[in-house]
Amino acid sequence: MKKENYTISVYTENNIGLLNRISAIFLRRHINLDSMTASASEIKDVFRFTIVVKLTEDQVKKIIGQIEKQIEVIKAFYHKDEETIYQETALFKVASKLLFEERQIQNVIKNSNANIVTVTPEFFVIEKTGRRREVEALYHKLEPFGLMQFVRSGRIAITKEKMHISKIIENFGMETA
Structure with missing residues (x-):
């Protein structure tokens, strides 16, 4: 498979040490980050990491699975450049x-x-x-x-398509903005 740029969006609770654990997922696999930014998201008390990597789609799917195993992570998504x-x-x-x-x-x-x-x-x-x-x-x-x-700065990105993150957060019982 061909390596492409992927923008990974990780919606999380704001807890100390999470950034370190997420970056360790990439470190253990010897994956270089092109950029990484963190900010508040469109949802109250939910933060968003935006990570850019060059991987195959299979690799990015595995990374998403590992990221979502972190307790504070609500949901992670990945998108190709043309989708953002x-x-x-x-x-x-x-x-x-x-x-x-x-x-x-x-x-x-x-x-x-x-x-x-x-x-x-x-x-x-x-x-x-x-x-x-x-x-x-x-x-x-x-x-x-x-x-x-x-x-x-690192990349900041929004998707062209709706991400449905508000519904996912409602299912977790968190309040949306």
């Missing part, structure tokens, strides 16, 4: 003098649909939200100017 809407966000810190001395950098920012979010006498910060390849393209365009700092 996803984005990443990156911040780029650049010396302020370049904003005024290098006209080209203004064109790079404008052409990439990025935003300047902060300007100080020493530096300015650019924010770019988009697909990973868009963020990486901006990185390569800004790199010759000298990046002071760079950080990128």
